Amino acid sequence: MRDYIKRFIIAIIMAICVSLLFLGGKHSEAAGINKNEVITNHWIWPADGIISDTYGTRHGRHKGIDIAGRINTPILAVLDGVVEKSYYSNTYGNVVFIKHQNGFVTVYAHLNKRQVYKGQKIKQGDCLGEMGQTGQATGTHLHFEVHHFEWRYDKKYALDPEKLLGKADVGESVQAGITKVGDSVLAASSQIRSQQHDSSATLNKYVVKEGDTLYTISHKLKTSVRAVKNLNHLTTDLIKPKQILYVP
Incomplete structure (x- = not known):
């Protein structure tokens, strides 16, 4: 009887260990997938x-x-x-x-x-x-x-x-500079005038934050709304968080 109880207890312990290993493996796999999704959510298209x-x-x-x-x-x-x-x-x-x-x-x-x-x-x-x-x-x-x-x-x-x-x-x-976030697409500059193409201007990247407008961005960076729109080929004043803008 004692041997039967010991075997029963050992079987339960082994089952618990296997379950924990399985859950741990699933957790690691899920974590890896989520990390990869985060990594690849911010790639941009390389060319127009x-x-x-x-x-x-x-x-x-x-x-x-x-x-x-x-x-x-x-x-x-x-x-x-x-x-x-x-x-x-x-x-x-x-x-x-x-x-x-x-x-x-x-x-x-x-x-x-x-x-x-x-x-x-x-x-x-x-x-x-x-x-x-x-x-x-x-x-x-x-x-x-x-x-x-x-x-x-x-x-x-x-x-x-x-x-x-x-x-x-x-x-x-x-369009070059477009990035995919989930199911939505955030537009950046369609044609980048790099420093190699225009030695008289140095461009910087600005990532749009919550609450930003073209006016607040241009005021902060001491430029004009028209300059930002022209540089990024924007036809409207609509911008979105995490959008990449090129500014003088």
Whole structure:
């Protein structure tokens, strides 16, 4: 009888331990997902243009998205990071690789010009170069890729960029500086006049806070509402919290 009771108690203890391990594992997994959602909620689109090709086409060999646009359209960093590579490739043409702290690597290919160098620290929205048709490219466009952990020749860790930037079908227009927060989209500047394009002006990024208006922002930064609207190509006075504005 005593042996039976001991076995029964041991079985209960083991069941409790297994339950705790299971719950702990679920909690860690959920925490990881939530953290990843926070990380990817603030990516911005890298260029103005029209989606000309999406991830997974060409029998699964196309491991990025293509944004077709005008020659020399500014190409923006989607997130803070460090330039891992900046060079000319026979396939990618002028290409920039950026390593981000969250473990992602982004690739910007077929650029007409590169404006950053290996090891350079980059802020979200910084101009990396200009859209072009270098390397194995048909037409002027940006080929943009996202990789988790590292870029490999076999592109084992490639991800669909639209999962991080937001959904856009072929033929749809996208705007540089747009960021996705949940289901809503917050607009930033559509065309960035970087310091490389206008040496007479130095631009700063301003993140809109709760209660901000264009008037309070321009007054605080000693500029005009018209200057802020023109610089960011705003057609109305409507702005939203967490929106990125470029100011003199």
